[in-house]
Amino acid sequence: MKPEELRAALDPSAVDWVDEAMRQVWADPGAIARLFPRAARACGRGPIKDGWTADEAARALLLAALPADRVAVEVDRLYRYGDASEKRAVLRALPLLPIGDAGVPLLHDAIRTNDTRLVGAALGAYAAHLDAATWRQAVLKCVFMGLPLSIVDRLDERADEELRVMLAGLAEERAAAGRPMAADATGLLHRLAGTALRKEA
């Protein structure tokens, strides 16, 4: 999703608020500290498009309005002082921002939490910046937390032999305990096992 697509998906009243708020951020980047938390009250929290909610879209647009040299520092502070919804909005906006890999520590923080909203938001397109070991642990954490693996960006592309070994270990533990593993995780394990077999053959 590009910023203009997010803007187009918002209600007209939300667009008015966002346009005015973006003007304020252009004029004074520090204004985002007060506008960012207010966005949900002004624009609503309902779903709009492709898994985005109105407040997430509005907040992403505010971040996109920051001058390039302020993005990293403001993103860091907004995440640090954000409530769970604000943190999630920051995480979802990361792929849209000229921030390089400066947002990686935020992903690490989100993945350490036990809040499904944050762990889920950390595994979007920006997770391309995560090293393989961290990414695998995060995918496995999704399985533990009961998050659907469909939220993981480029899952099959990145899933590797090491992840297969980890999933197989979990499947074995679950079988021993008489507890099921989620169907999507079992499906991934089977796909990875099939790939491994084809490679051997």
Next chain:
Amino acid sequence: MRIFDPHIHMTSRTTDDYERMAAAGVRALVEPAFWLGQPRTSVASFTDYFDSLVGWEPFRAGQFGIRHHATIALNPKEANDPRCAGVLDVLPRYLEKDGVVAVGEIGYDSMTAEEDHAFAAQLALAIEHELPALVHTPHRDKARGTERTIKVVAESGIEPGRVVVDHLNEVTVAAVKDSGSWAGFSIYPDTKMSPPRMVEILKQFGTERVLVNSAADWGKSDPLLTRETADLMLASGFSDDDVDLVFWRNPVAFYGQSGKLDLDDIAPGASFEGNSILRGGS
């Protein structure tokens, strides 16, 4: 019966408590920032706590269909510790959060000059951020502490109807009601206020501008005392409507003054993308 507990410290409670509260009819609550028992030695320790009040704790409450809001402040006791004075500087960030519906707990503990400063500064923040204020009254020298509280509230310029003065008893209730502020009562098993005494006060002073809470914290306390008090009200001749006024419409009216109370779609078993923490942590 629907119950809104306007003052309860869920950080100190277990998921079993959430489950029992939901079963007893608690659908919404406000968790004020307070003293954690163990002194904090830095501002960062406060911000981590505030983060929890706007992050993890609402998530945890949501698993049981309970809507969680918070009040944020530097509490009176720790306002006396110079290491914590910087907390006042970070409050504006938190007072803007969706889930923060008042400034609190503020007020007096030992009635020192430092407490005077923090109390006045935070009433000013309440005005600036258009929030009501939750004011704690001291355990020691309570009657004079309450009088002084009413005076400081009047001097601050905040509208008295946007202030609840909490932990009242038979001795302090009249002055607070006369001042135009809301009267708050914390029902405890042994201290502060009990269900039978609360019912007597409601008979004498009426059910308007009254907030009744369980406060339930890390001391000897019980998160179901709201329900017990409501049941005793009914047994003592109050109507269902009286109970609904005291335990739902009053807190909704008071915290609704923040413009941020969100009680839409409260449903038991709320979850995110089908997930919950009901199975335990990971």
